[in-house]
Amino acid sequence: MxxxxxxxxxxxxxxxTTTCVNLAASLAATRKRVLMxxxxxxxxxxxxxxxxxxxxxxxxxxxxxxxADARQARLIDTPAGYHLIGANGDLTAAEVELLSLPRxxxxxxxxxxxxxxxxxxxxLDNPPSLNLLTVNxxxxxxxxxxxxxxxxxALEGISALVGTINKINQRLNPALKIEGILRxxxxxxxxxxxxxxxxxxxxxxxxxxxxxxxxxxxxxxAPSHGLPALLxxxxxxxxxxxxxxxxxxxxxxxxxxxxxxxxxxxx
Ligand code: ADP
Ligand code: MG
Numbered sequence: 121m122x123x124x125x126x127x128x129x130x131x132x133x134x135x136x137t138t139t140c141v142n143l144a145a146s147l148a149a150t151r152k153r154v155l156m157x158x159x160x161x162x163x164x165x166x167x168x169x170x171x172x173x174x175x176x177x178x179x180x181x182x183x184x185x186x187x188a189d190a191r192q193a194r195l196i197d198t199p200a201g202y203h204l205i206g207a208n209g210d211l212t213a214a215e216v217e218l219l220s221l222p223r224x225x226x227x228x229x230x231x232x233x234x235x236x237x238x239x240x241x242x243x244l245d246n247p248p249s250l251n252l253l254t255v256n257x258x259x260x261x262x263x264x265x266x267x268x269x270x271x272x273x274a275l276e277g278i279s280a281l282v283g284t285i286n287k288i289n290q291r292l293n294p295a296l297k298i299e300g301i302l303r304x305x306x307x308x309x310x311x312x313x314x315x316x317x318x319x320x321x322x323x324x325x326x327x328x329x330x331x332x333x334x335x336x337x338x339x340x341x342a343p344s345h346g347l348p349a350l351l352x353x354x355x356x357x358x359x360x361x362x363x364x365x366x367x368x369x370x371x372x373x374x375x376x377x378x379x380x381x382x383x384x385x386x387x
Contacts, residue, residue, distance in 0.1 A: 121237060121238035122155070122170050122232075122235075122236050122238070122240060122241060122242045123241050123242070123262055123263070123373055124241075124242040124244070124260055124261045124262055124263075125137050125241065125242070125243055125244065125261055125263045125264070125265055126176040126246060126254075126257040126258055126263070126264050126265070127140045127143075127244065127245055127246060127260070127264075127265045127266075127267065127297055128246045128250075128254060128258075128263040128264060128265075128281070128293065129248070129266050129267055129268065129362065130249055130250050130277055130280070130281060130283065131212070131248055131274075131277060132248035133248075133269075134267050134268060134269045134274075134304060134305075135267040135269065135304035135305060136200035136245060136246060136267050136304075137164045137168060137245050138168075138250070138304070138321055138333075138339055138343075139167045139265065139267045139302060139304065139333070139342075139362075139365075140156060140165050140243050140244075140338070141156070141165055141168040141169060141244035141245075141343070141348050142348050142349055142350065142359070142362035143243060143362055143365060143366060143369070144156040144169075144200065144243050144348070144366065145201075145202065145348030145350045145362070146238075146243050146348075146350060146359075146362045146363045146366035147187040147240070147243075147351075147366045147369070147370075148199075148204070148229055149201070149363070149366075149369065150203040150349060150366060150367075151211060152240040152241055152282065152366075152370070153237070153238065153239045153240045153241075154161055154201075154202035154203065154240065154241050154242075154243065155173050155190075155202065155204070155205070155235065155239045155241075155242045156169065156201045156202055156203070156204050156241070156242075156243045156244075156245065156303065156312070157180055157204075157205045157228075157242065157243070157244050157245070158179075158180055158204070158205065158206050158207035158243035158245050159180055159207060159211070159244055159245060159246050159247065159253045159254070159256075159257055160207055160211070160245055160246060161207060161208065161209050161210070161211040161212045161247065161249040161363075162207075162247070163206065163207045163208045164245075164343070165204075165206075165207070165245040166179075166204065166206035166207055166208070167343065167346060168342070168346065168347075168348070169198045169199070169200065169202075169204050169206075169264070169345060169346070169348070170198055170199045170200075171195060171198060171204060171206050171346075173206055173207065173208040174208060175209075176206045176208055176331070177191065178192055178193040178205075178218075179206050179207050179210060179211065180193070180205050180206065180207045180211055180214075181207070181210040181211045181214045182215045182229070183210075183215065183228070183231050184211075184227045184228060184253070184256065185214055185217050185218070185225070185227075186221070186231075187219070189230060189231065189234060190205065190231055190235040191234065191235060193205045193266075194235070197353060199203065199214045199346070199347060199348075199351055200321075200347070200348050200350065200351055203239075211253070214253065215251055215252050215253060215259065216373060217379075218252050218253075218256075219252070220320025220336065223308050224256075225247060225252070225254065225255050225256060225259045225292055226256070226259055226260070226292075227304070228244075228256040228257060228258055228259070228260045229256070229259055229260035232260055243255040243261045244261065250280075250281070250284055253266040255288065255292070258285065258289065258293065259283070259288060259292045259296075260290070260293070260294070261296060262295050262296065262297070262299075263296070263297055263298070263300075264285055264296065264297070264298050264299055265299050265302055266278075266298065266300075266302065267302045267303050267304045267312070267333075268301060268302065268303060268304065268320065269304055269305050270303055270305075270306060270310060270312075270313040270314075270317045270320070270348065271312065271313070271316060274316050274320075275316070275319060275320075275323075282298075285297075285298060291384060297338060298324070298327050299327075299369075300329045300369070300372075301324045301327050301328045301329065302325055302329050302331070302333065302365065303317055303328070303329070303331065303332045303333065304332075304333045305335045306332045306333060306334050306335060307334070308322060312362055317332075319332075329365060329368055330366040331361060331368050332363060332366045333358070333361045333362065333365070334357050334358065336349075336356060336357045336358035336361070338353045338356035338357075338358045338359065338360070339356070339358035339359075340351060342358075346349045349362065350362070350363070357375045373385060
């Protein structure tokens with residue numbers, strides 16, 4: 121069964137989409153079966169995967185509103201080898217349409233049931249807000265990855281996000297937990313960066329990934345070529361950092377699975 125992970129932070133420009141695209145590419149490079157779903161009407165993750173958002177026949181809009189199933193909506197030939205359900209401006213209508221649909225918080229969860237066994241990981245990219253689309257993502261995920269830029273205002277709003285995750289955990293999805301906090305656009309030369317980073321570790325402990333994503337121009341350039349950094353410049357520091365993150369995520373997941381197996385045997 122796929123591990124479903126939501127990449128979210130209600131702040132814009134913190135590296136959500138960059139993380140989603142490059143983590144998906146890195147996991148696919150290690151032969152994991154990956155589906156990425158773009159849940160942002162801006163469609164940046166779609167374009168960054170080398171798919172023209174304007175030419176999508178089916179997208180996450182049709183998936184959420186039940187007009188297409190996941191096997192119909194997915195594209196299976198992105199350059200980096202992961203599967204993609206793309207998004208474009210159509211998705212803005214979904215939020216309103218969802219309001220009148222039954223089980224509106226669980227549309228994505230229901231839609232992904234049939235493809236759960238096709239993948240090792242399903243990654244969900246989100247808009248910079250906490251709306252019904254994000255609630256759908258959180259309601260079907262086992263973990264949340266929170267990219268954070270280590271700047272002065274980074275911690276502002278984080279308690280609202282943690283509060284939302286706790287509420288979803290209590291009301292909609294008891295399996296949901298914070299998978300990891302990812303420090304993005306990291307510049308260790310700045311003392312402010314180091315201070316905020318230390319605060320994050322104090323607050324979230326071992327939830328903070330050891331892997332740090334550096335500020336790297338290749339990560340910023342790659343989307344304009346419709347490629348993850350791994351295909352654009354595979355030896356760039358950005359590409360290597362996301363490969364390391366994929367390794368960390370895989371190891372953590374294997375350890376959790378082993379612990380769950382052991383617990384089952386003793387039960
Ligand atoms: P979000 O999805 O949270 O809005 P993005 O991933 O789109 O954020 O990143 C915002 C901008 O910063 C984009 O132009 C992106 O290319 C750039 N960017 C993201 N991560 C890095 C990084 N590690 N180094 C340099 N530029 C980055
Ligand atoms: Mg984005």
